[in-house]
Amino acid sequence: MKIGVIGLKGAWSSEQLAKAVAEKTSREPRIFEMQDMRLDLPSGRAIVEGEDLSTYDALIIKKIGRQYSPDLLDRLEMLRMLEGRGVKIFSSPYSILRVLDRLTCTISLQLGDIPMPPTTITEDVDHALAAVEEYGEAVFKPLYSTKARGMFVLKPGPDARKIIEDYHQEYNTMYIQKTIDLNDSDLGIVFLGGKYLTTYARCKTTDSWNTTTVNGGKYAPIDPPQEIIDLAQKAQAIFNLDFTCVDVAITPDGPFIFEVSAFGGFRGLRDARGIDAAAHYVDYVINKVKG
The missing domain is CATH 3.30.470.20 (ATP-grasp fold, B domain)
Known part of the structure; x- marks a missing residue:
């Protein structure tokens, strides 16, 4: 059985998964990184380091990039093509797209x-400031991040508007959640x-x-x-x-x-x-x- 791991070489969780695949299938552990893939649409072949992933029985997605960004959506679409051509992928790229x-x-x-903490989504600085004032204290969260990277806590105050304006320069859509x-x-x-x-x-x-x-x-x-x-x-x-x-x-x-x-x-x-x-x-x- 040919099972590949979509992950990051040297990353602990990806390496653990590749090791488990090797032990249970008696095949060489392989981790494939998405930036190294060539997807050929007419043939459906997906080439990474000389391997055609379209010939695999299954692929397990552990990581699809070192940084969370909209670029990862494109990589998931590439994997969705493979899934559509019959490769079993865990979890389904479509399911991952939704989280x-x-x-x-x-x-x-x-x-x-x-149930979730009270949350505001807005592109408007005035609305963002109003949300902070309503919540008393809020966490600003980038849409693509993990382990609290890029997040910060803000309370109402004389500097709040300027902080939000600066943040808005980098993140057009602001995700603001009441701290709990x-x-x-x-x-x-x-x-x-x-x-x-x-x-x-x-x-x-x-x-x-x-x-x-x-x-x-x-x-x-x-x-x-x-x-x-x-x-x-x-x-x-x-x-x-x-x-x-x-x-x-x-x-x-x-x-x-x-x-x-x-x-x-x-x-x-x-x-x-x-x-x-x-x-x-x-x-x-x-x-x-x-x-």
Whole structure:
């Protein structure tokens, strides 16, 4: 069975996935980076480093770029062509397209009646300033980012308008979310094939406003109540992803979903739960391919 990994060479999660594929298929581990692909539309061939990915039984997407940007949408469209020609891809490029852009993910969750922190989307500085004043404190989030990169917290004040104007120069569409009380942690609730796998917590160890490991957060095991798992399951079901982690905050005002991710979860599962997510994922893919 030929299974390839779409990922980043040298990146821990991509390497773990490639290693698991090699161990379970007895083939050389291969990681293919999207910037190296040539997609030939007439023939449907997708050439990377001399390999034609259209001949593979399956491809597993772990990462499609080192930086989140609209360019990744184009790469997913290239993979969608392969999928349309019969290559099994996990998760489906179409499903990932619906979570990659923070706004697209948020709108889908809102239409699915999933509770989220109060959020404003606008291209207007006056509206953005009004949202900050209404919320009392807000987080500005780029539409393409991960691990809180490019995000910042803003409170009403004499400098708020200038800060928003400067931000608007770089980000035309502004995604503004009311800050909420995280109780120093939030949850990563993980699903494989739509079935609940386990949960870990990201716990703050610094005075950072967020819990990401980039800003000092640490992973810890946790077993949330069934109603929280059920809420996360409802959220992930909207997107039909094969492997996903749902970010959940339990607050004094009830649970809120931040996002549904197509790429996260591997390191949290290992550090908090001792679970080899890559091995579980590859087993799942092999069973799906065998039918």
